[in-house]
Amino acid sequence: MLTLGKIDHIHIRVGDVAAALKWYQRVLALTPDTRYKTDGEHNAAMLVNSSGSVRLAIGEDADAVPSSQGAVAFVVGGQDFVEWIDRLAGERVTNREGQSIARDSVRDHRFFCALSFVDPFGNPFEIVSYDHTWLVGKLKLGGQLAV
Structure with a gap:
């Protein structure tokens, strides 16, 4: 095949x-x-x-238009996910809406957690972790379920 x-x-x-x-x-x-x-x-x-x-x-590409359809997603373990939140926040990285990344930027997708951000040119990225249960407890996630 x-x-x-x-x-x-x-x-x-x-x-x-x-x-x-x-x-x-x-x-x-x-x-x-x-x-x-x-x-x-x-x-x-x-x-x-x-x-x-x-x-x-x-x-x-001077005429490049950032994608509004999707993002490049990187997968990491739970502890690395938490460290990435802090790194992106420390670098003042923002999401598509222009809001600075912080721990409350994490989205709970029921079996994984995701953190969305953009580069300075508007290209979308995500950092994802499937260590969901650990992250929900560590980050005290609740009521942020993503649809």
């Missing part, structure tokens, strides 16, 4: 690659993957996390 493997990378379009690289490195701890070289024709860079399990291709 024909199947797909894992996702290799996701393309993210931004208005300024240099500014985006700084943000993605500082906020999401992604670094340039040195195996990929810019060929001069495209102003783009491949970013990777420390384990090599996440790769984002950041490309410059």
